[in-house]
Amino acid sequence: DTAVSQTPKYLVTQMGNDKSIKCEQNLGHDTMYWYKQDSKKFLKIMFSYNNKELIINETVPNRFSPKSPDKAHLNLHINSLELGDSAVYFCASSPFQWGRELFFGEGSRLTVL
Amino acid sequence: DQQVKQNSPSLSVQEGRISILNCDYTNSMFDYFLWYKKYPAEGPTFLISISSIKDKNEDGRFTVFLNKSAKHLSLHIVPSQPGDSAVYFCAASATGTASKLTFGTGTRLQVTL
Numbered sequence: 001d002t003a004v005s006q007t008p009k010y011l012v013t014q015m016g017n018d019k020s021i022k023c024e025q026n027l028g029h030d031t032m033y034w035y036k037q038d039s040k041k042f043l044k045i046m047f048s049y050n051n052k053e054l055i056i057n058e059t060v061p062n063r064f065s066p067k068s069p070d071k072a073h074l075n076l077h078i079n080s081l082e083l084g085d086s087a088v089y090f091c092a093s094s095p096f097q098w099g100r101e102l103f104f105g106e107g108s109r110l111t112v113l
Numbered sequence: 114d115q116q117v118k119q120n121s122p123s124l125s126v127q128e129g130r131i132s133i134l135n136c137d138y139t140n141s142m143f144d145y146f147l148w149y150k151k152y153p154a155e156g157p158t159f160l161i162s163i164s165s166i167k168d169k170n171e172d173g174r175f176t177v178f179l180n181k182s183a184k185h186l187s188l189h190i191v192p193s194q195p196g197d198s199a200v201y202f203c204a205a206s207a208t209g210t211a212s213k214l215t216f217g218t219g220t221r222l223q224v225t226l
Contacts (some may be wrong), residue, residue: 104156
């Protein structure tokens, strides 16, 4: 039973489209994250939610909108996709807000054509 | 601005020998450091961590050393095993920034028979 699961794992779409990536964790953790790994392999934090409340919002374009319906789910919606959005997006969770040992999902590879 | 650097993109070590992976950081506010291991098509998994109040932390075959004056940490794996072949990411965080981890670009370790 996967602890942090993301869907879809692969996504290929055209520029200008809107897409969503879903994430669910069954660890009972309070805090969830979205990280982006770009073509240069940098893993950078995008957002963090603690008990459905946004606590970290890095410099991310407004086209990216996270939504946390409950503390076990954190979805990422991306509007008007651009070529530069192509990356692997990792969802992660930690037991509490100050936890540094993150549990990552398998990643969702987004390719924008 | 790359605050965490892993200057060796790859490393090849024979089975049974020691693997040494290096990481440098520039931000003096970092006070907690972690190593994550990543297999292909999987998310990173937490391996070992060290607080800035220590200079060494050991867990089985894995030891992390921290040299604060040099802003350098290293991960030693002894003895190396083929299953250790993976990409290793160094990460750092600062107190007060929640769980915002800053990652290096990773070092690919290949353990050969």
